[in-house]
Amino acid sequence: MPSPSPTAEAARVASRRRLLPRPPVTVLLVPGLAVMLFAFCYPVVTTLAWPPDGDPATVARETGSLLTDPYLLPVIARTVRVSVLTTALCLAMGFPVAYLISRAPGAWPGRLLALAIFPLLLNTVVRTYGWIVVLGGNGLISKVSEALGLGRVQLLYTETAIVLGLVQLFLPLMILSTYSSLSQQDHRLEDAARGLGASPGRAFRDVVFPLALPGVLVGCTLVFAGAVTAFTTPQLLGGPRERLLSTLLYSRVNVSLDWPSASAIALVMTVLVLVASALSNRLGKIGSTTS
Amino acid sequence: MSRPAHPRPRPRRLTAALAGALALTAVTASCAPVRGDDPDTLVVSTFAFATEEFTQVVAEPFEAETGIEVVLDTGTNAGRLTKLRINAQTPDTDVVLISDYYAQIGKDMGLFSPVDREDVPNLDAVQPWAVDPDGYGPAYTFQLLGLLYRTDLVEEAPDSWDDLWAKPEDGYVLPDISVSAGPMFVLAAGEHFGSGPSDPDAGFDAMAGIGPDALQFYTGSTELTSLLERGEIAMAPGLDNFAMGSVEADQPIGFAVPDQGRVMTANTVQVVDGAPNPAGALAFADFLLRPEIQEGMAEALYDKPVALGADPTPLMEQVSRDAASDPIANGYHQGDLELIADERSAWLDRFTEEVAR
Numbered sequence: 001m002p003s004p005s006p007t008a009e010a011a012r013v014a015s016r017r018r019l020l021p022r023p024p025v026t027v028l029l030v031p032g033l034a035v036m037l038f039a040f041c042y043p044v045v046t047t048l049a050w051p052p053d054g055d056p057a058t059v060a061r062e063t064g065s066l067l068t069d070p071y072l073l074p075v076i077a078r079t080v081r082v083s084v085l086t087t088a089l090c091l092a093m094g095f096p097v098a099y100l101i102s103r104a105p106g107a108w109p110g111r112l113l114a115l116a117i118f119p120l121l122l123n124t125v126v127r128t129y130g131w132i133v134v135l136g137g138n139g140l141i142s143k144v145s146e147a148l149g150l151g152r153v154q155l156l157y158t159e160t161a162i163v164l165g166l167v168q169l170f171l172p173l174m175i176l177s178t179y180s181s182l183s184q185q186d187h188r189l190e191d192a193a194r195g196l197g198a199s200p201g202r203a204f205r206d207v208v209f210p211l212a213l214p215g216v217l218v219g220c221t222l223v224f225a226g227a228v229t230a231f232t233t234p235q236l237l238g239g240p241r242e243r244l245l246s247t248l249l250y251s252r253v254n255v256s257l258d259w260p261s262a263s264a265i266a267l268v269m270t271v272l273v274l275v276a277s278a279l280s281n282r283l284g285k286i287g288s289t290t291s
Numbered sequence: 292m293s294r295p296a297h298p299r300p301r302p303r304r305l306t307a308a309l310a311g312a313l314a315l316t317a318v319t320a321s322c323a324p325v326r327g328d329d330p331d332t333l334v335v336s337t338f339a340f341a342t343e344e345f346t347q348v349v350a351e352p353f354e355a356e357t358g359i360e361v362v363l364d365t366g367t368n369a370g371r372l373t374k375l376r377i378n379a380q381t382p383d384t385d386v387v388l389i390s391d392y393y394a395q396i397g398k399d400m401g402l403f404s405p406v407d408r409e410d411v412p413n414l415d416a417v418q419p420w421a422v423d424p425d426g427y428g429p430a431y432t433f434q435l436l437g438l439l440y441r442t443d444l445v446e447e448a449p450d451s452w453d454d455l456w457a458k459p460e461d462g463y464v465l466p467d468i469s470v471s472a473g474p475m476f477v478l479a480a481g482e483h484f485g486s487g488p489s490d491p492d493a494g495f496d497a498m499a500g501i502g503p504d505a506l507q508f509y510t511g512s513t514e515l516t517s518l519l520e521r522g523e524i525a526m527a528p529g530l531d532n533f534a535m536g537s538v539e540a541d542q543p544i545g546f547a548v549p550d551q552g553r554v555m556t557a558n559t560v561q562v563v564d565g566a567p568n569p570a571g572a573l574a575f576a577d578f579l580l581r582p583e584i585q586e587g588m589a590e591a592l593y594d595k596p597v598a599l600g601a602d603p604t605p606l607m608e609q610v611s612r613d614a615a616s617d618p619i620a621n622g623y624h625q626g627d628l629e630l631i632a633d634e635r636s637a638w639l640d641r642f643t644e645e646v647a648r
Contacts (some may be wrong), residue, residue, distance in 0.1 A: 053376075053377050070644060071640070135523065136519055156507075157506065157507045235510060236514070239467070239509075240642075241507070241647050254367060254369040255473075255635060256635045257369055258636050259373075261636075
């Protein structure tokens with residue numbers, strides 16, 4: 001029996017391939033979704049709604065009292081204030097850095113980016129203890145202030161200390177996120193705007209920033225979520241006097257073993273992060289339709 | 292006979308099924324089985340610090356003597372208690388080393404078993420206060436609340452809680468209510484300024500007077516010693532154990548026993564109710580009370596002994612003086628543990644609202 005020619009064989013294989021059912025792409029999502037469901041969604045929902053010694057009704061009651069307690073409302077307000085400030089400062093400092101890195105020539109972007117994210121390689125506790133040494137009453141800032149005749153200053157255990165610590169913690173995230181958008185921009189668009197008579201400020205406002213908005217929004221969401229849920233830095237730099245929701249949650253679990261109340265606090269934190277995420281999505285849509 | 296529309300799915304399904312089975316096998320194989328009766332292993336839930344030293348002076352000698360493999364599960368008092376509470380129906384832990392007031396909470400939750408003196412013969416040779424009045428696991432060490440201070444920043448060594456209430460010029464911190472020293476400090480202030488150690492109202496009123504001027508409310512022993520060693524503060528209420536390392540390292544730090552309001556806390560060893568290895572748990576509790584093991588823990592972990600045949604180290608006697616060997620004779624007491632356990636939520640709120648302002 002004569003063997004089929006190579007061309008005929010190739011055509012037959014190609015024809016068979018066309019006949020075979022192609023696995024839907026969604027199948028690729030299954031492993032990741034399974035991990036999300038069993039290792040994230042299930043434990044989170046269980047912890048939020050069915051804590052030890054509690055049920056959804058108890059958690060709802062605790063959430064209600066949390067939102068009306070005159071001593072706890074300032075804690076929520078402080079958490080939002082610290083997180084918003086941290087996000088704004090990270091954006092104000094991170095965007096110019098990311099812009100300069102994205103415009104650097106040759107191999108410099110890689111080197112500068114490595115330098116910018118280097119702090120991420122250090123343990124949070126180590127980084128935070130650095131601030132304790134700098135901000136304490138016997139710290140560097142206080143000694144400089146004393147040498148200048150301004151007296152000792154105690155910045156440690158204040159809201160300012162928490163914000164400083166969180167900004168240092170999350171600045172690399174903001175730089176990375178904004179850099180990812182800025183590096184994909186065609187730099188000639190900015191040059192074209194300038195060539196058409198736009199001032200540097202206007203070129204930035206109307207061209208660079210709108211095009212970088214997706215990365216900026218991702219960065220803002222990540223930093224805000226991180227600041228709301230951060231524990232080590234607020235605990236070490238703020239302490240019990242400057243309580244945030246995360247440190248309050250720790251107290252509920254570790255002191256009073258009041259799990260329903262801890263679940264209520266976690267629920268409020270989750271809602272804050274989801275609201276920020278929704279707001280970010282909304283701004284992203286508005287940005288994409290107006291640009 | 293009609294042919295199936297797609298001739299090749301079967302091998303693919305087979306491959307997928309095999310892969311799934313393989314993954315399931317891998318996951319199942321990596322899961323530890325639920326412990327039933329398990330006389331060869333002892334899961335010990337203990338504190339997260341100095342675990343290497345604990346292994347050397349306690350776990351390894353116990354393993355060598357009994358042939359039972361010791362597995363350590365470490366964490367905070369509250370974290371470990373939460374884990375026990377969640378696994379109460381099928382406990383996987385045998386024995387728990389835990390602070391006295393968390394032990395009280397555990398007892399109230401029904402997580403621990405009473406111990407029979409016959410199963411723990413060394414109970415006959417410990418300081419009487421270390422034996423639990425309700426028959427649960429005994430205390431195996433204790434810490435004294437007093438005043439830690441910078442010897443070079445105070446003119447005279449403090450000898451009363453009044454020295455703290457005089458608000459030292461070089462600053463002071465107070466314990467947060469979340470650390471062991473926090474509730475003890477409430478009791479001590481109540482005893483010193485009120486009608487006695489069961490007068491928390493007087494304690495909170497007094498603490499409200501010095502809370503606003505405190506530099507901070509510390510949440511860990513290392514935080515306190517770090518503040519003292521850096522000279523950020525001159526004085527703080529704290530446990531004598533916190534001072535041991537600094538004094539040993541010749542730091543200018545001392546520990547003062549107050550003239551009144553002497554409260555101590557103890558670490559206890561508890562047998563878990565329904566433990567997979569109850570005999571091993573009881574043997575471990577007894578082992579922990581042996582004089583030679585107690586002295587080993589004193590050297591390695593700064594744990595002051597409760598066994599009558601064990602002596603505190605010279606460092607302990609230097610820091611805590613006579614109270615290191617006999618706290619009760621020196622006026623120390625544990626306070627009302629049931630009061631602390633019952634009022635823990637209310638005290639947290641009161642501390643936040645009245646003291647940590």
